[in-house]
Amino acid sequence: SQTIHQWPATLVQPVGSPLSLECTVEGTSNPNLYWYRQAAGRGLQLLFYSVGIGQISSEVPQNLSASRPQDRQFILSSKKLLLSDSGFYLCAWTLMGYGYTFGSGTRLTVV
Amino acid sequence: AQSVTQLGSHVSVSEGALVLLRCNYSSSVPPYLFWYVQYPNQGLQLLLKYTTGATLVKGINGFEAEFKKSETSFHLTKPSAHMSDAAEYFCAVSGGRNNNDMRFGAGTRLTVKP
Numbered sequence A: 001s002q003t004i005h006q007w008p009a010t011l012v013q014p015v016g017s018p019l020s021l022e023c024t025v026e027g028t029s030n031p032n033l034y035w036y037r038q039a040a041g042r043g044l045q046l047l048f049y050s051v052g053i054g055q056i057s058s059e060v061p062q063n064l065s066a067s068r069p070q071d072r073q074f075i076l077s078s079k080k081l082l083l084s085d086s087g088f089y090l091c092a093w094t095l096m097g098y099g100y101t102f103g104s105g106t107r108l109t110v111v
Numbered sequence B: 001a002q003s004v005t006q007l008g009s010h011v012s013v014s015e016g017a018l019v020l021l022r023c024n025y026s027s028s029v030p031p032y033l034f035w036y037v038q039y040p041n042q043g044l045q046l047l048l049k050y051t052t053g054a055t056l057v058k059g060i061n062g063f064e065a066e067f068k069k070s071e072t073s074f075h076l077t078k079p080s081a082h083m084s085d086a087a088e089y090f091c092a093v094s095g096g097r098n099n100n101d102m103r104f105g106a107g108t109r110l111t112v113k114p
Helices: none
Strands: A003-007 A010-013 A019-026 A032-038 A044-052 A055-058 A064-070 A073-078 A087-094 A106-110 B003-007 B010-014 B019-026 B032-038 B044-050 B056-058 B064-068 B073-078 B087-094 B108-113
Touching: A003 A087, A010 A019, A019 A032, A019 A087, A019 A106, A032 A073, A044 A064, A044 A073, A055 A064, A073 A087, B003 B087, B010 B019, B019 B032, B019 B087, B019 B108, B032 B064, B032 B073, B044 B056, B044 B064, B044 B073, B073 B087
Parallel strands: A010 A106, B010 B108
Antiparallel strands: A003 A019, A019 A073, A032 A044, A032 A087, A044 A055, A064 A073, A087 A106, B003 B019, B019 B073, B032 B044, B032 B087, B056 B064, B064 B073, B087 B108
16 A cells, blocks of 8 residues: 655754755655645645656745655755744645645744 | 635534535636545545546545535535544645646634534
8 A cells, every 4th residue: 555654743943954854655656746835824835746756846936945866755955944934844645636645744843 | 727715714513513614616627626634733634535427425534525516616514523523624626637736725624512
């Protein structure tokens, strides 16, 4: 069966520090992968999606970036975090025609 | 392009009462529609989905939703609320099988009173 792993679960980082969040999927090949951010009391904002290795589409310009070095690995990064980067980050995967399967999320607090 | 509007950011019902969470969509192509549930500090879990075929779809935990094309709606219902149903619910739409364009509603927080 397919599973998705996302870590860490919680993270507290100072302003200006770098960020790396990792997401991996097991049990499927060539999934579409997504990074979402959920700010407190708000809906889901699509940040990046990827349809294949090295293929990244950005929905919102910001100081975050994403990479897909392997078929089932999706990484969200930042060189310098801002206070506004705080939020709940969710990774998701899908195959064509099916709903998304979400990871358990990472609670990022920038202090 | 697709979009979703969830009517009511907060809904409160008594335990045992009907749950009705409203969702209206806009899509330029036949839509795929989804409902997700999110418990605190967790990811989203798929409740149910409509792709093609029968317009009344049943999901997990006793929830169901009906696709009404004429009303561009996909409301979520459950006959009898349980305390464990308290959570955030998200409606989502995509333009068919190419769901890279999936869009989520702002969410509805369901509170269940004892």
